[in-house]
Each structure stands twice: as structure tokens, then as C-alpha cells.
Amino acid sequence: MKPTIAVIWFPGMNCENEAKRACVAAGMDSEIARWNNAKLEKFDGYLLPGGWSFEDRVRAGVIASKDPLFDSLKEEAKAGKPVLGICNGCQVLAETGLVPGIKPEAQMALAPNANPFVSGYYCTWVKIKHVGKKNAYNAFFKHGEILDIPIAHGEGRFISAEKGLMEQLEKNGQIVFKYCDANGAVIHDFPVNPNGAAANIAAVANPKGNVLAIMPHPERAFFKFQHKEKQMANYGDAMTLMPAARIFESMREYLKK
């Protein structure tokens, strides 16, 4: 039987349909679950999509992170079920402390982009490099592999007030993707690092590797037709799965075990 992923929708989120489409195209079942009646326990995994949960009042993701739903989601995560947060979902996961998840409380936040070209919201294609240790999402990535992927956010700069946290994450292999240039060089300056994130972090996992928070949008780099300057031989080719789809395929494989 296929595993079923709940795409958890909080008011203001807006990437739920394509997130569900990606889960299905990667060979899983998926349902959009409303925040106020989600029966979490019946699902095999969870996805928090992008958008503006509760208008991102106060700070991106923080209001949703206080929702009672997370009491049970934390239990499910503790039991090893996969939880993937994309963009606003990533911001929410950071605010809950599910990532980096070394301590029970929030250790990181997503600050406003530091971007000399466009201030505020910025939508563009970037490159990220896979650098993480094995987890639920990277079974099909080689170390150092580079992906094309879009970002679309105003607050994507991973920061932490905790001294030594970034070094610890590096050491633990919890930093899964980093912004890089075409040759894989991790350069801190714009445009390679599009938002000024500490240690060029694009995605970070919890120590167990079943929770992943990623700022770029793998569901928008999933099919070939979504990529920039592609050449497509026929419509079948347009629907070819691209490297970012492997995040979802890895989630599927993880759930088989």
C-alpha cells in the first residue's frame, strides 16, 4: 500500500496543491488536511507547504508554530514519521524547534533576506549542493551533487543566536543543502547566497533525519517543464522528473522501511 502524506494547510498557505501533486507524482498518496480538523495519526508522513500562514504576523511562521496541532505532530515526528517543511513550512518548523531539534525549543529563525538587488520578497532560480549525512530525504543524492531550484521568499536567512550552533550542525551533517555556484563553490555573497543565510544553509534536518526544513521549492523544480531554458523532446519528456523530485522519492522509500 502506498503511504499517505498529509499536506497540512494553515490559513494563508498557498502551495498546497503543487505539494500534493509532487507527493502523488513521487508515488505516494496525499491529502490536504485543514489545520482545524487534521486527524494526524492516520497519516504516514506530513508536509507543511509554502505561503503566509496566519499572514506571517509577528514573524514568518511563528503563529502557526503555536497551534495545538504541533503537540501531536511532535509526537508523530518523535515516532519517526517524516515531516517536510517547504518555505513557509520551513519557517514554521524552525519556530517549533523541530529543526534543528537538538534542544526542544526554537534554536533558529528565518530572518529577512539580505539581498542588495531586490529588498523583501525575492523569487529566482538558485543552485544548491547536497552536503548532508543520510536522512529520510537524501537517499538518492550523492555528496556534493548540485541541483537547480527556485526560491520565493522574503525571510529566508537562517540565523541563530546560539553560539557554535552552525558548527555543531555542520559536524552533525544536519545541514542538508547549501547555496552554491555552478561549480559547487559555497560563496557567501549575493547572488550565490540569495538571502545571506548563515553557512549558506538552504535546508536543515533534525538529528534523526526524519524532519527536513527547506527554503527553496522542490515542488517547483519537480518536472522538466518547470525548469528554465529546458529543451523538451516531447510531452513525456516535459513531465520527466528532475533531481529535486528525489527528495519526495526518498521520503517514499523511507516510508517503505
Add this chain to the structure above:
Amino acid sequence: MGEVDAELIRIQGMSDRQVGEFLKKNGISLKVEEARRIVHLIGRDPTLTELHIFNIQWSEHSSYKSSEEWLKLLPTKGKEVILGPSEDAGIVRFTKHEGETYGIVMSHESHNHPSQVVPYEGAATGIGGNVRDVLCMGARVIASADPLRFGNPDGKHANRVKYIASQVIEGIAGYGNPLGVPVIAGDIYFNDSFDENCLVNVVTLGILKEKDIVHSKAPPDSEGYDIVIVGKATDNSGFGGAAFASLILDEEDRESNRGAVQVPDPFLKNVLIRATESVFEEVRKKKIPVGFKDMGAGGIMCSTSELVASAGFGAEIDLDKVHVSMHDLPPFIVACSETQERFTWICPTAFTDALLKIYNEDFDLLNISQGARASVIGKVTKSPTYLLSHQGKTVCNADVQAITAGIKYQREFKPPKQRYTEPDLGEPKDYEKAVLDVLAHPNVASKAACYKHYDTQVQGLTVIQPGDADAGVQAPLPGCSAGIALSVDCNPKVSRIDAYWGAANAVAESMRNVAAVGAVPLCLTDCLNYGNPEKPEAFYQFVQGVKGLSEAATQLHFKGTQEPVPFISGNVSFYNESATGKAVDASAIVACLGRIDDLSKVITMKIKKAGSALFMAGERKDTLGGSVYYDLHGQTGANIPKSDFVSERNMIYAVTDAIDKRLLLSCHDISDGGVIVALAEMILGGEADGEIGAQVSFDEKSPLWKALFSESGGFVLEVEEKNAKEVQRIFSGHGISLIKLGTTGGPQLVINDRISLPIGKLKEAWTSGFRRAMA
């Protein structure tokens, strides 16, 4: 006519001067003779509420009182048209997929006046209204485009122009991004005719199954059905918005005009869209007959009266049941304010509880947005009267058809006296500098700093993003090979010189743009932005514009038939004029929607490989009137490009045929700045990261500079050498002889022995111009 309890305004007992003073004091822009017509129409003196209702319904914005007779000239029918311009949006047949026929819903609106006064909110609510227009047809909203016109960023109003431009862009981003509607196309022009009146147009697309269309009218036999309003609590914001849109903007009234602009709430709209999609699902599943309409201009009054009037019914509404966020509002404000984020449903009483539950409980409107909810406010009546009660009193009791019929005017028009002449500019002293100056002109330069502030990819359907090609492309139904392309166009300076050709060229250019990615033009929409229609010279421009649109859409007909490409929706915006009488450049802004049967065939404008052949379609003519080159020399000129419709349509047929056979590597239309800009943009690509240059030569029998900078329509094509013969054959089959320009390759753009510019310099000029203008 019907009785009322509210106090009557004794129009009949007043002198013309007294009526005029009364209207002005109450902020009613009706003319004295119009107020007297109301008395005649309803058979008694009106109440204040009734006066306000007619004020809105008879505004230019709501009644199209000056424009309607001319709009009949536009072709609006076609075998693929499911719904022409009659409801909130038009619908065109798109494709069959898995046994279902799908349509694309398209709407095109302006929010010019509000954006000039309060640019962030004005632009944001412009999107909000247009999105509602598409959603209320039962569609999923999938894309938008934003044609923008701002004043001169270096002129005497520079500071305000830059402020308005940046705030409009912020407003579009601040509203459209959270909603989750990607921006896939748009354009921006700056010139001083827009100093005191910016233009902010919006085009929105949606998709639905043909069988799932929801109409903006009460269903048959709906007597006794409930009238339900949903969304934000009504306040006094946007009161008089429709009437305001039909006034000349006076800088001195800026403060008082602010109140006529609505307050946007994209968060609430995001939730309302999803809740409404749930309602759609429910009514389809249970086959419930419903009517559904956006609440825009004229608020509750306009929305409810049109819903019932269009089906031959009347309505009885209790304004005390409207959920409000301000107390003691007079009845005409509750009825007519344009508070954003609201809709009206008409549904059978047996379904009402389910409808209320979806909004109020499932999506929890009551708790997530202060005061928002769904409320039953009245009933559909058999008697065709429109009854409004407030605090136990009847404040409006009039024939609903009289309210919605509007009024018509036959406006005078005459050609303007202004004559344009052609300047005598010699050859540029420094060709390379001239090219770089054109590339850095803010109307030509890369707009990446604008569109990267928009979400261009949300929903995951985007195939070609803004900037990468002449049109944006989407895959609206993943799993189905058909795609759509969208472009918006109108060159303001060409239209200034000649409103007819400005409009006709806008149709041609928008079609060229969708053809350049490989899509076949399917339908059009227009937003007609002009000055004061009461001035014969301004109205002449409007008349000429409509004629130009009509002629071009007819002449640039579908391949293989004589059927015109239809206009399926549109909008007219008059009074884009400053208090000193300065009108904007005539702007018949056209959007073209194209279809491509196999979206894997789409191409962008960026050069793909070195060693391919570059061809040009469309010979260069001495038509620099309104060009960027003249603009840089402080000239307007007179010789504007005039579309040769026969060769124009044949070029479009040939380009789409060649792309269909996968014979073109890249393609770019020739427009602003001329062929030199087309070549430079092909080298750079939308991201300005191109690395393949080109060597090109032009025959110098006529002056080279005129060839390079003339803005006559055409295409530049990149073709692999091995396919060159076949491409030439396709074009000559359509009667078009291609001109070979040269080959791709090398690190520069080389033209004859006059120009040799490294790619880095092209990039620097092209990527700096817009940012400099906005700084």
C-alpha cells in the same frame, strides 16, 4: 413607483442651482439633469440612498455610458468563445482532457485612479478585484499579468513618479504573492504623460471545466432563495469608488480621495478563495443551483441588484443583517461601500446552512479575520423591485431594471489639432553609445528587479517565466500536453501620435508575442485607458482606438478561416487626466491569450548555440515615430509603424508553424528599441547570463541607424544551419521572405563594421536602466 419610509430629497422643488449644491455637498457626482431623470424614472423624489445608488450605477465606470455604443464594433464572437463580454469575465474554450472540456477564464481591469492616490493599496485592490471576477465564474485562478504606465522618472514629478512606481510594484507583490497567483507577464513604460495619472491594469486567468461554470445571475425559479454575503465586515472604505474612478484627479483632493480607495486583505482573500473552492465542490457534487458574484464597484447594491435583475427577479434586503465593522453607518454606505474581499451568493434556503458552515466553521472566518463571516441578508423576490430596509425603514424601493439599466450618452468627437512632424536626425556619431543608450532606456531595460519581486511560479504550473520570452507560458493542467501563453502590449508614444495605429499595433504585437513562444493566438482582452470623454478630442482618441482594435482583430484572423480573433472581456477607464487638462497617452492595452497543443515545443528568446543562423522576418522601415531612439533625442516624431495586416498575420502563421515543427531554437519579436534590442536581448536572455554573441550585417542601402532603431514589427529567429532551408520554405509558403542577418557565436554583438560590443557591456546597459529609473 414603490413607497419608502425614508426622507425624500425634494429634487422637484429645488432650482438647478440648489440641486447642484445638494449633490456636491453630499459627494454625489451626478449632473443636475441626471438627478431630474431619476425623478422621472422612479416616479417620485428619491431618497438619499437611491440617489447614491444611481450615482454609482450611472457612473462611467459602472454604466459604460460613453463607450458602449462604440464597443459594439469589437468582434466578440467565435466558435471557441464560451462566454463573451457580458459577465465578470470572459471564457474561451481551451482543450479537451480526460473526457472533459476546459475553458480559460480571462478578465482585464484597471485600477488607475486608486493607484495614483494610494499606490500600494490601489494596485493591491486592483488585483483583488480582478481575481474575484475570475473566481466568481467558478474557476481556479491560475495567473495574472500587470501592464503598468508611470510618469517620467527624470521629469519634474520625478519623486512622486518613483514613489508611485515602487509602491505599485510593492502592492502587486504584497497582494498577489500571498494569494498564490503567479505573475506570468506584464510590461512597464515610463513617460511624462503619466506624471499625474499612472495606469495600473491587471489581467487575470482562471481555468474550469465548461460544465462547471457558475453564472453571475440568480438561477431560474429562484424566488425565495437566500441572498448571502461572505467575507470582510463592511465598513466605509471604498465608498464611491466607482464614481471616483469616473472623475478627473485633482491633486488638491488627494486627501479626500483616499477614502474612496479600498483596503486590501490578501490573507483573508487567500482563505476566501479556498473556502469558495470548497463551496464549488459541494454545489457540483449535490447539483445545487446557485448564483455567485464578486462584490466590486457599488458593493452590496451593485452585486445583489445585478444578480437578480439579470434573471428577471427582484430582491428584498435587510441592511441591518449585513455584518459591519463600524457602527451607525448610513444605509447608503452599507449598501454601496466597496469594502474589499466580499462576494454574494444566491442559493436555495435548504443549502444555506451548509454554505454558512463552510465559511464560518470549516474555514473559521469568524476567528481568523476580525468580523469576517458569511451572513444571510435577504431574499430573491418574484416582484422585480429592489427593496432595501434599514432600521425598520424602507430606504430604497425602485424597479431593479431601472437601477441596473444605466444611461447612455452619445459623445461628440473630433480629431485633435496637434500635428506631429518628423525630426531630421543625422546618423549617430557613436553607434555603440547609441545602442547602449537604447538598451539602458527604462522602457527597454530588463525589468528583473520588478518581476523577481513577484511570485512567478506558485502553483507549479509555470513553463516560461516573465523576462525569458515575449510571453509567459503555463501548463494549466499538469498531465495534459496543451499549454497557454499570455502577453500584454501597447506602446504609449505611438498611440499619442495616432490612437488608431497605437491600438491596432497593440493587437499585432500581443499576437506576435504569443506566437514567438510557439502559441497560436486564441482570444484577446482590452483595457481602454483615455482622458475625459466629455472632451471631443479625447473622445476621438477612444473612438479611433476601438476602431484600430476592431480592424486589427478582424484582419489578423485565425489561420485557415476569416474568423476574427475575439475580444472576450474588457474594461474602459476614462478621465485619466490631470486637473490641468493633461491626459495620458491614449492606451488601448491589449492582452492576447495563446494556446500551444504540445507545450514541450515552446521556445524562449535566448540564443541556444553558437553557429546557428539568424533570420529576420519583417523588413525594416523608416518608422521611428514614437521610438525609444527618438525619445533619447527628445523627439516624438511622426512616422509610426503601421501594421501591414497581411504580412503581419502571415508572419505569425509562419512562426507558429516553424515552432510546431521544432525548427526554431529561439525567437524574439521586434518592438521597443528596434531589431538591435531584439538581438541584444537574445544574446543576454532573461537572466542576462547569456554567453553566445552574434555577427550580423545589414544592407546599408538605407541608413543603418534607421534599420537598427525602427520599431516596425517583426521577428528575429535562431535556426540551426541544417534547418535553414526548411524554415525559409515555410515562410515563403506564407508569402514572407526571410532576411538572413548573420550567425550566432563569439563573445560580442558585431554589426557590419560599425558595432562591436562585448556581451558584458550589453549586460551592463540593459540591467542598469530600470534600476536607475527607480532609484
